[in-house]
Amino acid sequence: DGGITQSPKYLFRKEGQNVTLSCEQNLNHDAMYWYRQDPGQGLRLIYYSQIVNDFQKGDIAEGYSVSREKKESFPLTVTSAQKNPTAFYLCASRVRGMNTEAFFGQGTRLTVV
Amino acid sequence: DQQVKQNSPSLSVQEGRISILNCDYTNSMFDYFLWYKKYPAEGPTFLISISSIKDKNEDGRFTVFLNKSAKHLSLHIVPSQPGDSAVYFCAASVYSGAGSYQLTFGKGTKLSVIP
Numbered sequence: 216d217g218g219i220t221q222s223p224k225y226l227f228r229k230e231g232q233n234v235t236l237s238c239e240q241n242l243n244h245d246a247m248y249w250y251r252q253d254p255g256q257g258l259r260l261i262y263y264s265q266i267v268n269d270f271q272k273g274d275i276a277e278g279y280s281v282s283r284e285k286k287e288s289f290p291l292t293v294t295s296a297q298k299n300p301t302a303f304y305l306c307a308s309r310v311r312g313m314n315t316e317a318f319f320g321q322g323t324r325l326t327v328v
Numbered sequence: 329d330q331q332v333k334q335n336s337p338s339l340s341v342q343e344g345r346i347s348i349l350n351c352d353y354t355n356s357m358f359d360y361f362l363w364y365k366k367y368p369a370e371g372p373t374f375l376i377s378i379s380s381i382k383d384k385n386e387d388g389r390f391t392v393f394l395n396k397s398a399k400h401l402s403l404h405i406v407p408s409q410p411g412d413s414a415v416y417f418c419a420a421s422v423y424s425g426a427g428s429y430q431l432t433f434g435k436g437t438k439l440s441v442i443p
Contacts, residue, residue, distance in 0.1 A: 219371075246428070255337070257417065257435035258372075265428045305371055312427040314360035314379070319371030 217242045221306050221320035228293070228300070228327050236291045236323045238306035244318075245311035247289040251275065252303040252322075261304075264289055265311050293325060301327045331355045332420050334434035343443050347405040351418030351434055354399065358420035360429075363392060363403045366415045366436070375416075376403070408441045415439070 219240040228234045240247065246265050250258040260273030264283040278297025283289055289308075293300045303324050309317040333352045341347045349363075359380040364372035378385040378392045378401065385392050391404045405412055418434040 221371075248431070250433075255435060257334075258433040260430070260432075263428075263430070265426065271428075303369070307371075307431075309429070309431075312429075314421050314429055316362055316374040316377060317431055318374070319364075321371045322369065324369065 219306060219308055219318055219320035221304075221323050224321065224323060226323055226325045228325065230327055231295045233292055233294050234325065236293070236304055236306075236325070238289045238291065238320060239287055240289075240306075240308045240318075240320075241287060242308055242318060243286075244308035245286065246309040247283070248307040248309070248317065249273075249279075249281065249289070249291045250305045250307065252305060258305065261291065300325055330435075331358075332418055332432050332434040334416075334418055334437050336437050337435070338438040338440070340440045340442060341408045343410060343441055344407045347403075347408045347412065347439055347441070349403040349405075349416050349418075349437050349439065351401050351403075352399060353401075353420050355420070355422060355432075356399070357422045358432075359423070360421040361392070361394060361401050362419040362421070362431070363390075364417040364419060364433075365412075366417060372417055405439075408439075410441050410443050413439055413441045 248263045249261040262281040264270035280292045306320045307317040362377040363375040366372040415436045424430045
């Protein structure tokens, strides 16, 4: 089955620690995205990547970093510089270069303790 | 500045009746619009989309209407079913250069269908 897999589903982090969220897709999509959802805030774009070894900042990139070494994988690191990291994180992928729907993973709930 | 607005945070509808969810946008460069459905602690799932060259698209119980002059779109669900209870997100797509299209989401409307 083709799809997007995010892991883990739940993640707890101590303050001051970096943590990496995994996102893998087997849809053969070039474009991949990371969004953050907070209550009443909708989905806000953190980072996106259109091709391997290239990525751009979204609207709320501060305190986050990404890499895109493989087409299938787009991990997100939440660094200690992120002031309010507790949120629901969603990864998505999409065909590049055309208007189509984006497909989402099941999300990772990150809680800072 | 919010470019995609869903002004109703919640909506309650009786089972079997019509649900109408609304969305307004400000960026006239948006040329493709989508609706997603989301359950708690899950990723959004795609429902239906519409290109800016159309004013209506229908898929089963779901119909999306686009009014470009008013920068407004709506999702109609007929008849509404209890399983439709979820948060619905409106999204708009725009070309941002170098083969890249960006999706901007509204804040969502929580639909409750009452049996």
